[in-house]
Amino acid sequence: MFQKKKFVAAKKVTAPTLAPTATKQEEGEGEGSPSKYPELLRGFRDILSDEQGRWNLVRDTVRKFAEAYSFDRVELPILERADLFLRTLGKGTDVVEKEMYIFTDPSNRSVALRPEATASAARAYINHGMLDRPQPVKMWYMGPMFRHDRPQAGRYRQFNQVGFESFGVDEAIVDAQLIVIGVQMFREMGLDVKVEINSIGTSECRTAYLAELVSYFRAHRAKLSEDDKRRLQKNPLRILDSKEEATRELLKEAPQMLNWLDEKSKEHFMKVLEFLEEMEIPYVLNPYLVRGLDYYTHTVFEFVLAEDQGELSQSALGGGGRYDGLVELLGGRPTPACGFAIGIERIVKALEVKGINPPERPAPKVFFAQLGDASRRVGLKLFEEFRKAGVPIAEAFGKNSLKSQLENANKLGVELTLILGQKEVLDGTIIIRDMESGGQEIVDVKKVVALVLRKLAREEEPVIPSGSAVASS
């Protein structure tokens, strides 16, 4: 029996803590499991087989695109020096300020679970001297990210992202192609997205613009909400996507980023848009689109689920942009770069809402039913033969009665059940039972794989309807 009490007891055994800096057990989350059963950490989840079909669709599609567009797969560490993110993401950003899983490791280093992977990709680019490879260096990754945010549907503390990053080329076509890849991937998966796009220029023109923006809003400070005042102080760009009515009103008269772009930035942005038009990628110019991370320059964009895709609280499926200063910021040679990341959980959710649910794996069409240990031994070998023949096969070795095994077979919806009893083992035969008709035949066990293959192939032959019109529903 499973002892429920064990977990209660286990709670009292204080595990060696990784953070000797003593997170005092105060209020809020963070105590052990309050239940008698082990409980998931808030915002963390198990992804079970009922979702795996959709996950596979995402994984497979992404991989196909990565290969077609020659992006190289990289596996980046989940844990990095905290400093990497603190330097790159920006001081005022929420991610850095309150969402990072940051702690001191046993060797007394400040480390962080990655909240995103672009910084790691840039770090890898520098560490491995990729600037000496033919440019652009194009890489893609897929894996978990961590942000200690308040969980909600479509927002988790551990979530998975796929990212595409291209280093070393500053041409607008790089931005455009990344957007094309993103949009086409979504289409391939059956999701209709639109692209929201903006340019925030170089850090120089952004600084000039921000000064202007701040002074504009300072003049109207009285009308701003507390939130927006805080933004104005900490991260003024964010005021652009404020949802406050009064602020939105003020924004109409506010200085526009686009007017502050220098000639080169403007030209770059126009080219990106032209390429998108050429490719007939639907985009929406959103002058208020800014991204949450500081390293972006020039083009920024988001992939947003098209409206008619059902109710979803989180409709931004991904986003990205150009980050020409990032490599240099990390100490590398100035290197232009551009990339995007998409959130797998949100995509999977969108697929679910849309009713797209491919099977996780092909359902087995054959079931092996045994009677006794001699039969089990033969079964063990047969499984290998069927595997080599590429035929998935199910079993219930743990059951003793033929009846319950057939029940299982029936529930699985297999076409054929192989029945092997004492008698058959002695004779070197096996029974093939057709589950639909109930018909059975006794065959040589040595030929069973070939016979099953033939029977299954016959089933798959398309039945040509003979003349009679099929009643339409």
Place this chain on the structure above:
RNA sequence: GCGGUCAUGGUGAAAUGGUUAUCACACCAGGUUGUGGUCCUGGUAGUACGGGUUCGAUCCCCGUUGGCCGCCCCA
């Protein structure tokens, strides 16, 4: 981080300040020999956790944890 809302077996639901918490589905085992789908019988399994009020709490109160929604933010 702020506000709201909810929490009953694996799932979906029902009920009550007072014997043993109800039902369906699912799962397991049977309905004499080695044969599934329907049917019948039986079984496993639950009031998230901690405290308080009470003679008595699953129900009332408080706290915690977790889900969801809005804000913040973002993928």
